[in-house]
Amino acid sequence: MTRTAPPYRTIIGGLCLLAALCGPARAGELVFTSWGGAYQDAVRDAWLTPFGKETGLAVLEDTGPSLAKIRAMVETGSVSWDVVGTSGASFMLGVKLGLFERITDDMVDQSHLIPGARTPYGVPSEIFATVLGYSTRAFPHDHPRIFADFWDVKKFPGRRMLPARPTTVLEAALLADGVPAADVYATLSTPAGLQRALDKVRAIRPSVAVWWNSGAQVVQALASGDAAMALGWNGRFQDGQDAGLPIAMSWDQSILQVGYFLIVKGAPDRDAAIRFLRYISSAEAQARFSRYVAYGPTRTDVLPGIEPARRTRLPSTPERMAHGLFVDNDWWARHGQDATEKYTAVMEGN
Numbered sequence: 623m624t625r626t627a628p629p630y631r632t633i634i635g636g637l638c639l640l641a642a643l644c645g646p647a648r649a650g651e652l653v654f655t656s657w658g659g660a661y662q663d664a665v666r667d668a669w670l671t672p673f674g675k676e677t678g679l680a681v682l683e684d685t686g687p688s689l690a691k692i693r694a695m696v697e698t699g700s701v702s703w704d705v706v707g708t709s710g711a712s713f714m715l716g717v718k719l720g721l722f723e724r725i726t727d728d729m730v731d732q733s734h735l736i737p738g739a740r741t742p743y744g745v746p747s748e749i750f751a752t753v754l755g756y757s758t759r760a761f762p763h764d765h766p767r768i769f770a771d772f773w774d775v776k777k778f779p780g781r782r783m784l785p786a787r788p789t790t791v792l793e794a795a796l797l798a799d800g801v802p803a804a805d806v807y808a809t810l811s812t813p814a815g816l817q818r819a820l821d822k823v824r825a826i827r828p829s830v831a832v833w834w835n836s837g838a839q840v841v842q843a844l845a846s847g848d849a850a851m852a853l854g855w856n857g858r859f860q861d862g863q864d865a866g867l868p869i870a871m872s873w874d875q876s877i878l879q880v881g882y883f884l885i886v887k888g889a890p891d892r893d894a895a896i897r898f899l900r901y902i903s904s905a906e907a908q909a910r911f912s913r914y915v916a917y918g919p920t921r922t923d924v925l926p927g928i929e930p931a932r933r934t935r936l937p938s939t940p941e942r943m944a945h946g947l948f949v950d951n952d953w954w955a956r957h958g959q960d961a962t963e964k965y966t967a968v969m970e971g972n
Contacts (some may be wrong), residue, residue: 706897
């Protein structure tokens with residue numbers, strides 16, 4: 623039985639926040655789920671709203687696409703989401719658990735993708751980066767530039783912030799310790815190499831004021847002076863800069879990640895999901911997304927058409943990618959649980 627929709631829900635080309643309150647999806651609707659915040663706002667403005675208007679489909683939104691929720695839906699046959707946005711280890715673990723539908727060339731043309739971004743189980747949505755951000759009040763002149771500077775508490779004193787999850791942190795730790803980018807995952811794949819990365823994090827722990835869970839925390843802490851520098855997402859730092867906050871970021875090194883949109887196995891409206899993935903894969907849609915958040919397109923043919931001023935904000939230019947290391951999702955799928963447990967122990971002081 624379908625529950626009565628809230629009064630703000632529209633039927634044609636509309637958006638319904640918190641789709642769980644709007645009843646299960648029906649044919650002619652698309653339910654998109656991501657992690658909320660400024661990122662989902664950008665997805666809504668760039669893609670969801672225009673897609674709904676163009677197709678006449680009702681577009682609903684939800685948040686919190688954890689693997690546990692998706693797995694429960696698939697295993698019980700009560701799937702209420704069509705497309706979910708995710709990245710990193712969660713994506714690959716979900717693939718291994720059989721939670722996402724395979725994407726074929728007939729479904730979505732991915733021939734123009736940046737090399738390394740393509741996967742059989744998702745459509746790349748954007749490229750984002752973990753970079754070193756800092757307070758311009760704390761460092762008005764000689765500012766930190768590379769990950770080794772983040773760990774150099776003598777030359778660059780002040781409180782730090784690190785993500786509460788190890789993805790990108792272990793990579794940055796090894797880069798800071800002198801490991802070449804090409805050797806990072808080979809090093810992490812050995813017990814000694816993983817321990818080396820964890821020891822590097824342990825060394826900086828006395829200077830870590832906050833292990834952050836939300837990108838907004840990073841910007842607020844740098845702007846208020848509660849922290850002097852942080853490892854965080856370029857889009858969040860850019861939002862802070864655009865708002866006139868006293869923060870900046872360095873592009874001398876970065877850890878690059880690809881976001882993916884995936885069709886949940888057993889999606890109620892598979893056809894609408896495929897139409898949406900085709901839509902966000904177009905050159906026009908990819909270029910439009912960068913107007914709303916400083917994340918880069920995943921197509922090789924889009925960057926030349928983006929205005930130069932906007933292009934300088936994006937992580938997926940050839941110049942930026944030359945100084946970046948792409949996260950190895952397969953490595954994190956195989957080693958993520960062990961690495962997370964050990965990283966958590968370091969966070970807790972062990």
